[in-house]
Amino acid sequence: MLREPGNRMGTDHPKAAYVHIPFCVSKCHYCEFNSYPGLDFLFSDYVDALVMEIERVSSHMEPAELDTVYFGGGTPTILPPADLSWILFTISDNIGIAPGAEVTTEANPGTVDQEKLSELRRAGFNRVSLGVQSFDDSFLARIGRAHSISQALDAYSAIRRAGFANVGIDLMFALPGQTVDIWECTLAAAVGLGPEHISLYELSIEEGTRFAELCAEGVLELPDEDEQIVMYELAIEKLTAGGYEHYEVSNFARPGFRSRHNQVYWRNDPYYGFGAGATGYVDGDRSRRIAAPSDYIRAISSGSDAIEFTEHLTGRAYLSETIIQGLRMLEGIDLNEFERRTGVDITKEFATQVNGLRDRGLIEIAGSRIRVTHTGLLLLNDVSREFLS
Ligand code: SF4
Structure with a gap:
């Protein structure tokens, strides 16, 4: 849970x-x-x-x-x-x-x-x-x-x-x-x-x-x-x-x-986004601004925030995305830090994915870190897809 x-x-x-x-x-x-x-x-x-x-x-x-x-x-x-x-x-x-x-x-x-x-x-x-x-x-x-x-x-x-x-x-x-x-x-x-x-x-x-x-x-x-x-x-x-x-x-x-x-x-940490088409991630909301520069200028000048799309990232979607992004880094994800941050133990919450990918030699757990292997690096899309399912 x-x-x-x-x-x-x-x-x-x-x-x-x-x-x-x-x-x-x-x-x-x-x-x-x-x-x-x-x-x-x-x-x-x-x-x-x-x-x-x-x-x-x-x-x-x-x-x-x-x-x-x-x-x-x-x-x-x-x-x-x-x-x-x-x-x-x-x-x-x-x-x-x-x-x-x-x-x-x-x-x-x-x-x-x-x-x-x-x-x-x-x-x-x-x-x-x-x-x-x-x-x-x-x-x-x-x-x-x-x-x-x-x-x-x-x-x-x-x-x-x-x-x-x-x-x-x-x-x-x-x-x-x-x-x-x-x-x-x-x-x-x-x-x-x-x-x-x-x-x-x-x-x-x-x-x-x-x-x-x-x-x-x-x-x-x-x-x-x-x-x-x-x-x-x-x-x-x-x-x-x-x-x-x-x-x-x-x-x-x-x-x-x-x-x-x-x-x-x-690390899927928050950030401000400013300007036409820019995405920001603040308070769990990922929001994208109007892409066309002239429309962006018009929107901002008329007092609008120029945001055309917002999604609130919570629960499983947030976890999956944080794992997928984190596995892009060769040092991978610190399991303890991840649990402190989210309250979730990846090896339990995503046990099926982790075990399956380990069996295929695409990820490994070394000490407190989970990371992709060299083969996993070459097949990163496959690894990511698993965590989306
Ligand atoms: S058109 Fe501009 S933004 Fe696009 S790749 Fe070329 S330099 Fe970069």
Whole structure:
């Protein structure tokens, strides 16, 4: 039985905030994110609306100190640095940011220079996540990125010169025409660059994207499933050999540089969400804001909270989701901590799933932790599906 009353199921005060900037230079061929090119004329109204939303939400909340703030997109750095600084200041002034907090902005090559980055650093940003994706211009063009590799390297140097000591880069694999050898060169280049954090994205073809059209036309040649697995395992081998800790399915970090913000999601902890299409998770309610920037601006300006969907996560749904997210981390879930937090012993409440997955060699219990095995990592969707049943 779930001891519902008194359980802390996502109801702690949020210690994290996500801010969505839904604008981009152009639309990448694989992109299904809430991002729009050609809306520069909305920048200023959007920033006003964001600030209004932050002030309005925080006026109902006890002041708190955020441990992480994350500006994602879209391309946050498409906005003038003064706008990003103003949004960050609004969060700091109205909610509070703890000393030593991780404050990240995503950035794309071609939208940053040293002056802009120095201004962001002075405003309090201390981490940049740079969308490199590939170290080969032909692949960047093939996936519709709006930048070259030399722009990515220039951006990386500018980030360092601006004083950022915590930099992450994103890399994509299983791209059309990409071979294992080409991927190996990409991994070597990434390790050679020396960021503190590397996130991997396996290409998936999403409805409504340019790649979905090309796929339907039968002109997209993608690596097969076996090659995808070889690429993933090669990444684990090369990045760990390069000094990176593989700490989450797709994420690697130098010691001490795990993404604190993303760990909030993987622990299923609460967080604020601000901006068009942003999801927040506060008081057990997961709520999503209106996606279209102009509709979001209109809603906020007319006094609405711009929330178009809310679900209250309780009981079994909350537990399943917390387990699924927690198993994404290689260290898995601390069973004692989970029980303290929810009142539930996973090995009893989910005995059928745990025993079945253990018998198949997909999860293991080591000491007080439950975690996926290497095989389980490759079959994580199967593992997750079990906990949804
Ligand atoms: S830069 Fe990122 S958010 Fe923008 S279109 Fe490309 S993938 Fe999408």
